[in-house]
Amino acid sequence: MEVKLAETAGFCMGVDLALRRLDKLVKAAKGKPIHILGPIIHNPQVLKRYAEQGVIIAETPEEVPSGACVVIRAHGITREVEEALRKRNVVIKDATCPRVKKAQLLIQRHTGEDRELLLYGEADHPEVKGLVSYARDGHFLFGSPEELEAYPLSPEKKYVLAAQTTQDRVLFEMIAEKLRTTPDLDVLILETICDATKLRQNEANQLARQVDFMVVVGGYNSGNTRRLAQVAEENGTPCRHVETVDDLDLKELRGYGSVGVTAGASTPRRLIDQVIAALKAL
Structure with a gap:
C-alpha cells in the first residue's frame, strides 16, 4: 500500500503559538493552577495532556477565581466575556490566533x-x-x-x-x-x-484525486478537520475522519492500493504518525 501525507497536515501557526504560550505558562506556574476559558484548541488528546498538568477549563468567567491566571483560547472569546474577566481582576494571557x-x-x-x-x-x-x-x-x-x-x-x-x-x-x-x-x-x-485553511483544503482536494482512499485525522469537534473530510468526499473518494489510529478500521483498507492522509490544524503530529505507521504496516 502506498501512503501519501499532505504537506501541511497538523498544527497551523495559530495553534502552535497558542500551545507554545500555554506550555511556557505551565512551566512558570510550578504546579499552580492555570485556567482556560473554554478548550485551548479542539483536540481531546491535547486537552487531556494539559489537564494532567493542572490546567483547568472554565466554562464561564465566574469560574475563574479573582487574581488567577486565565488563558484566552486560540478561537478567541466574545467582547462581553473579556469584559467580565477584566472585572474579576484576573491575569489575562491572550492566546487568540492572530488570524x-x-x-x-x-x-x-x-x-x-x-x-x-x-x-x-x-x-x-x-x-x-x-x-x-x-x-x-x-x-x-x-x-x-x-x-x-x-x-x-x-x-x-x-x-x-x-x-x-x-x-x-x-x-x-x-x-x-x-x-x-x-x-x-x-x-x-x-x-x-485563513490562508492555512485554503492551503489545507487545496491539498486535500488534490490528494483525494490521486489516491483510492482518504484518512483525515483530528478532533470530531474540530470544524476545520470536518471540512477537510468534506473536501475529500466531494471528489468521490471514500474517506474516514478519525481522532486516533484506534478509530481506524484497518481491515476496511486492505483492498486499497493507495491511501492519502491529512489532518486538521489542531492535530498533534504524533497522532498523524501513528496513523501512518498503521497504514504502512498493511
Missing part, C-alpha cells in the same frame, strides 16, 4: 453606521460567537448559501460579508461574487478566511 484576532478587528472597524454583518460560519462555534460580538450594527449568521438567499437583503441598507476563518474559501468566494453582482446592493467583502 482570528485580525478578523475580529476587521469586523469591528467596518460594521456600524448602518452596515450590518453577514457572517458565514457555524452558529455554535466559539470563534463565530466571538466574531459576531464585534459587529456594531447587528448581524445575520448563515451556514449555507441557501440560508443567505432566504434572508431579505435591502438596497436601503449596507452590509459587510465575512467568514469564520476556517470556512470553505471556494464556497465563500461564490457567495461573495453573487452579492457583489446583485444590482443596487452595497456589500463590503472582508477576506477573513
Whole structure:
C-alpha cells in the first residue's frame, strides 16, 4: 500500500503559538493552577495532556477565581466575556490566533453606521460567537448559501460579508461574487478566511484525486478537520475522519492500493504518525 501525507497536515501557526504560550505558562506556574476559558484548541488528546498538568477549563468567567491566571483560547472569546474577566481582576494571557484576532478587528472597524454583518460560519462555534460580538450594527449568521438567499437583503441598507476563518474559501468566494453582482446592493467583502485553511483544503482536494482512499485525522469537534473530510468526499473518494489510529478500521483498507492522509490544524503530529505507521504496516 502506498501512503501519501499532505504537506501541511497538523498544527497551523495559530495553534502552535497558542500551545507554545500555554506550555511556557505551565512551566512558570510550578504546579499552580492555570485556567482556560473554554478548550485551548479542539483536540481531546491535547486537552487531556494539559489537564494532567493542572490546567483547568472554565466554562464561564465566574469560574475563574479573582487574581488567577486565565488563558484566552486560540478561537478567541466574545467582547462581553473579556469584559467580565477584566472585572474579576484576573491575569489575562491572550492566546487568540492572530488570524482570528485580525478578523475580529476587521469586523469591528467596518460594521456600524448602518452596515450590518453577514457572517458565514457555524452558529455554535466559539470563534463565530466571538466574531459576531464585534459587529456594531447587528448581524445575520448563515451556514449555507441557501440560508443567505432566504434572508431579505435591502438596497436601503449596507452590509459587510465575512467568514469564520476556517470556512470553505471556494464556497465563500461564490457567495461573495453573487452579492457583489446583485444590482443596487452595497456589500463590503472582508477576506477573513485563513490562508492555512485554503492551503489545507487545496491539498486535500488534490490528494483525494490521486489516491483510492482518504484518512483525515483530528478532533470530531474540530470544524476545520470536518471540512477537510468534506473536501475529500466531494471528489468521490471514500474517506474516514478519525481522532486516533484506534478509530481506524484497518481491515476496511486492505483492498486499497493507495491511501492519502491529512489532518486538521489542531492535530498533534504524533497522532498523524501513528496513523501512518498503521497504514504502512498493511
